[in-house]
Amino acid sequence: MKINTYIDHTILKATATVDDIKQLCKEAKEHHFYAVCVNGYYVALAESELMQTDIKIAAVVGFPLGATSSYIKVEEAKHCIDQGAHEIDMVLNVGLLKSGGYQKIIEEDIRAVKKAIGNNVLKVIFENCYLTTEEKKIACKLSLNAGADFIKTSTGFGTGGATLEDVQLMINEVHGSVKIKASGGIRDLNTAKQYIDLGVSRIGTSSGIQIVNPT
Template sequence: MNLTKQSLAKMIDQTLLKPFASEQDFKTLCETSKQYGFKMVAINPAVVKTCLKYLEGSDVLAGAAIGFPLGQNTIETKVFETEDAIANGSGEIDYVINIGELKNKNYAYIKQEMETIVGICKKHQVTSKVIFENCYLTDEEKVKLCEIALEVRPDFIKTSTGFGTGGATLADVKLMKSIVKDQIKVKASGGIRDLKFAQELIDAGVERIGTSCGVEIVDALAG
């Protein structure tokens, strides 16, 4: 894939999910994201309004992380978080599945959760991303999640939160793509800190990159 700085930037969700980040940190995040033309700032729901204030006049979206980072909330709690984030102006939703219920092989629960949150996003014309947190999953579980996603049809399935024991891997991306093919987009996140790895992931079929190193990645691209 022939990338330009502009096209690469539009594939990046610039991330700031640290619990101790200040408003100045978010102001810097948003100003930088406007300057580079990133697709989205990936943030916790409490600062959606704050970031939208600093993103005003740009097409950079504010994306809220739901059930983050553990996924161990009830569906009802995730629904409230999702609706509240959208009401506050969030243009994209990244939610973490209930990993425990997946381990329990409670696939009906996983599907219900996905259908519910993706349904809210579709109703409001907001992009939905389902976070698998692959570092805790077997390949069999990853495949099962992909199969459920093919039934529900979120906009993206996503490798990781960046808060687990591991992040994006080429092997996981290739596995996910082998199941969903071009029917659902794949987002890679967690541990993506340089252009070389970002390009490898994109070549493997990734259409969105979640990283706190977007500036460094884009600046490393020639031209």
């Protein structure tokens, strides 16, 4: 297992500086991480820093609440792709899901972003810490129906991050038709391995260095 090839090396905090983004990209090159994950404004910078490498750039959309309109999410996603992103991590409309009765709108929201980015990878972030078991199952179904490539546990900005129980539930619901990204609170090699052994295809973390170089 090459743990580095599972990692989306991430910095999404509000205080991230230009130098922080450059450092993130430098570390991604040094450790051959699969991707970096950044806020939309920094996609162009990451693209310039990662030129002539095969490291992917993931950009977050509707982050971290998922409460922007489909139109805004689509335009944000398109702009990120135009700037050099290869993957979009969009936040599902959590409040709408919890309202009940809006499943068609949520599915159309996801589908619209996927259509806008074409063959580029779409990951749908659930923010599982706010969802009931039934809501998590519904989110899996809607993402699968809408053509998402990945479903993702968390933004890292909620009250909780990834759990093994949530990932197992997600795996059970999609039956291999959609890949899983675990993110939020994964900070060491042992934890990362547990998720990979369970079946996730990607780990979102700001602790990539600590994971690949445990002390």
